[in-house]
Amino acid sequence: MSSQIGNKIKVQIFGQSHSKAIGVVIDGLPAGIRLDMEKINSFMQKRAPGKNDYSTKRKETDNPQILSGVFDGTTVGAPLCAIIENTDARPADYSKIKDMPRPGHADFSAFAKFGEYHDIRGGGFFSGRMTAPLCFAGAVCMQLLEEKGITVGAHIFSIGNEKDLPFDSVDIDANDLKNISQKPFAVIDDSAGERMKIDIKNVADEGDSLGGVIECAIVGISAGVGEPMFDGIENNLSKAVFGIPAIKGIEFGAGFASTFMKGSQNNDEFYFDKKSIKTKTNNNGGILGGISTGMPIVFRVAVKPTPSIGKEQNTISFSKKCDTKLVITGRHDPCIVPRAVPCIEAVAAIVIADYLA
Amino acid sequence: MSSQIGNKIKVQIFGQSHSKAIGVVIDGLPAGIRLDMEKINSFMQKRAPGKNDYSTKRKETDNPQILSGVFDGTTVGAPLCAIIENTDARPADYSKIKDMPRPGHADFSAFAKFGEYHDIRGGGFFSGRMTAPLCFAGAVCMQLLEEKGITVGAHIFSIGNEKDLPFDSVDIDANDLKNISQKPFAVIDDSAGERMKIDIKNVADEGDSLGGVIECAIVGISAGVGEPMFDGIENNLSKAVFGIPAIKGIEFGAGFASTFMKGSQNNDEFYFDKKSIKTKTNNNGGILGGISTGMPIVFRVAVKPTPSIGKEQNTISFSKKCDTKLVITGRHDPCIVPRAVPCIEAVAAIVIADYLA
């Protein structure tokens, strides 16, 4: 399975950081979906590199070309393939990193699995660059969801010790969500955002990096979506989310904080809001038994600090069979969190669209 | 898919809290595995109800009967089916809970999905009772792993505000793991365990409940196990873990805490320990790029406080279409965390065995 996800809408990612192109095949899309390419491109630009100080300097236009599955701007029911060319993949000498696995990267585990043939250039298939076609698929799925009145949006919940305001998990509405997620730096509280940028700048100057937390909400989803046990929303969202490099945790609703509450505090009591049934709190994040309750689905993911840092680190040399020092040069993000926001939105859209296909 | 997990070893769960029996089919097991039924039964007793003060009073012997797939105590390569009879399912009047969804339970979302035909008795298919066949499958998979020198073990990391000591994520060994996980109350620090039991007792007396965190480790797994992107160890462990009722979060290695570290702190530096390559720290929990590094795999899950509590709660009446009060009577666990420990071990064993099949 590895690079594929979904039951009814299957999303298959391909490519490596330095392959000729990267891309995605989306199989199972309904026919007749008019694709708004402007929206798709604008969504992809939220993730695209080279835009600002806290992003890698690698320049990629990230313009997807659709090879199949669409005619006259509309899906035809056949598998949609879109590719993105790798234009700024610099020829380089990879012998050093082939010999010295970078701490916190997949270099070592990939060699253990694939042997010497693993394409280490730029991280190969393990590169964050693979999230570009993922974002394309997410943007397509968002259009499917939009037709059903469902909106997905995420924001930077925290970077290092600096926190944004949380989503109002009971009352967040589609417009708020869109407004927040479309900001160039997706935070609710812009002053917190400014402090985060400063922290990123400082840590970049040290040759170091920061991580953070992203919070995502899905609103407009009615009760009864999902499956019990192993095919619930939590199961499938988490399986998808860990496909994004650097994610190390996920929690739904109150998540880990629910473990400090008593049942009487954590239980979300039902009430009638006019004719519709809602809950007063949303500690379960809109999901009970793997199935949506009709309340906003809310989850948070932990993004570890970018492993590529300028500081000298200890590692080993495969060839010399000894410990050694490594200094990573090249282009990398001091903090991947801002660019990971659309990636989280993308996987959320893919997973929810799959249930509703 | 819903109640099935696995690629090569497929585990299919069936049953409801009050159906005639519950059970599991395990398809894809190799032939020739001699099953140690004593070990399997003793593992299942860790989860079985009715044993102590912090468990439901429902009495079930939870003795699995193997219907197929085994001959003369050894797997034959055909699908293994094991069933567990429901013996203490009390006939009861379910009209009340059919009308008034219990806060924090799947009652409401299940009705939204399945309509009036959902079997609400004891929570039906959403009952924690469904983890009994899961533990059976886990116990079988543990025997597969044992042959490969891999050990899975978990402990109660915290209950409410009371914390156990954490696993030593760099140095934990198989024997420590077995010793801890086999304690009647699986904690490293027994004095913390005693305080937890008191807290559970107190909250039970209030008609309330507690949640907590379970930490699980897998040792003896060599580097290179797993798949990139969507079929990594984190993806599949999390998909499986959320199949256990009441789990609301999962994190690997340092997890959410990694977001407070800089890259230089969080990166696990490689070194030679004699001839084997290890990392000095294990903030990535033994997984990089979805693939094992050879260090212990360590993850923690958040277990919410049991939603079934004795205290009066607000909810709605479907029939009267108005808000109402609900008092839940019957048997339930004031804290599910201790009995969830073997469930977490079981899913961990199932997921890892599937990679190695």
Add this chain to the structure above:
Amino acid sequence: MSSQIGNKIKVQIFGQSHSKAIGVVIDGLPAGIRLDMEKINSFMQKRAPGKNDYSTKRKETDNPQILSGVFDGTTVGAPLCAIIENTDARPADYSKIKDMPRPGHADFSAFAKFGEYHDIRGGGFFSGRMTAPLCFAGAVCMQLLEEKGITVGAHIFSIGNEKDLPFDSVDIDANDLKNISQKPFAVIDDSAGERMKIDIKNVADEGDSLGGVIECAIVGISAGVGEPMFDGIENNLSKAVFGIPAIKGIEFGAGFASTFMKGSQNNDEFYFDKKSIKTKTNNNGGILGGISTGMPIVFRVAVKPTPSIGKEQNTISFSKKCDTKLVITGRHDPCIVPRAVPCIEAVAAIVIADYLA
């Protein structure tokens, strides 16, 4: 996957010829289907052994017990498990057949795959007995199809050189189909049926066996059901059909006979029959591009002569590493075709119900 089939409705078979029980888990059934157990049992009796001269003498009541997924006679949305006890599995000395693989049976290939632990008793997992739970699942799926106005029925097309009349692939209707398939000996032309029975009797007296062809039709299915390429009706029906032991071929519509026609003869021309679009001929068997055309779906399968015969045969001895002679004793069908009719109907119903779930 091995013993499982289906995408949305997953059917998992388990058991061996001589295991304690055999059975099936059906995951993905909608809630609210009222099961007509009388119909299900009567369908299962079409396959059950021990009824007449052309069937094995093994007596099994083949009464399925439902363990889960049904409450008050109605599906609840949770996985349905049904088991059938093996009551007439005779303890016997299997050392002979363990040493001497029976020609035409899976004994040799199963040992090659599973080694000495393969349960050879009665053919183990490769026994025709595994079609009993398959028929149960088929009977359940037939009830789903009935609600949608779809009828599945099959007949004995030929046994050896003796042929029944073929289905009228253009005009066959649901009632005809039901009438034919419910006959104790399912043929259109009863006089042909009598000749078949005589042929079976004769060959049985010789200690030999016969095969034949079964033709199956599915009527009432509207145009547009199926998927292109690898998930078409032909793909999935054939994958399912070869799960029944002794099937060695399948053809749709004119099948192999279409290779003797020109395009102008084989093409099914469209016309308006009042407001509905039909074809004048049905050489494509109701399927074009893997997708239903609205015409009856018609296919035929080849059933090889039962490999278990009384005549002495040549084979080898594993232990002596030499050629030897084998005489198979015990109970077996001189012709499996009549009892395979409901099995073909069952897999057809399972496959079509899966598309419509």
Add this chain to the structure above:
Amino acid sequence: MSSQIGNKIKVQIFGQSHSKAIGVVIDGLPAGIRLDMEKINSFMQKRAPGKNDYSTKRKETDNPQILSGVFDGTTVGAPLCAIIENTDARPADYSKIKDMPRPGHADFSAFAKFGEYHDIRGGGFFSGRMTAPLCFAGAVCMQLLEEKGITVGAHIFSIGNEKDLPFDSVDIDANDLKNISQKPFAVIDDSAGERMKIDIKNVADEGDSLGGVIECAIVGISAGVGEPMFDGIENNLSKAVFGIPAIKGIEFGAGFASTFMKGSQNNDEFYFDKKSIKTKTNNNGGILGGISTGMPIVFRVAVKPTPSIGKEQNTISFSKKCDTKLVITGRHDPCIVPRAVPCIEAVAAIVIADYLA
């Protein structure tokens, strides 16, 4: 699933007859396979159009470009994507065929499924052109098989009433197989081949078409490959084979002819050929219980006559809601059988490689 096949090696096809490109993603290939591009291209030329009298006049070079998964000519373990540009897709007026479904084509059923948005141009996703990427995937899998000593080859068994000699299902060896399958017109008996060509020429002159039978063999596969019940070799080969347009039947070994034999004639008796166990006949086509016996795997498929013919045919007009006449112009094959030979070889290679991955 639709356009995807495989468990461990997943092959995902995409494209339409007139989309910008067509292609394939192969996920799950091992790292370190050195691709012989010359062999791959030469295999693809066996299927490529425009080469001779019995092929469509559409000119396509069918040169695959590899976008990912390969570095320095060797697989890296990441998904391999290859695309083939559509260069000779002629802009045309498709309003006629949009209104008048072609008999024997998927036009009608595709509209029933996908509605007006189905891309009808050149048959869209249902075009035989989709077998070009399938052949690429097959050629890659053949290289995997070659390393394991397994050879796949097919020949034209018959076209219309004209028959080639059959494979010797007991003694066919890898070299014979290669020699036959590499002929420009793949027959054993070249004089039969000449007669077939004449028949094709004649029928083409009439504006009509022919079908035929292709026979395929797989040699060098040891006993014990495959899975029981639904994941056997017959199940998976047939599922794959029906993904090729125009296939209407498949049979293994003696297939339908086995129904005219008695068990004593059809059973393949085992014997020792020096130290290896073989069967004297191979009526079961190298497969028993879904699992290989070590004898050559042999199967035949029925290819219907090309539905696109020059002769006037009856059909309906969607817009006018009446019966009408249709004359199909444009480029098409009077007999698709010769070009289908490598397609059958390709799916056979894909299915067998998947078992051995």
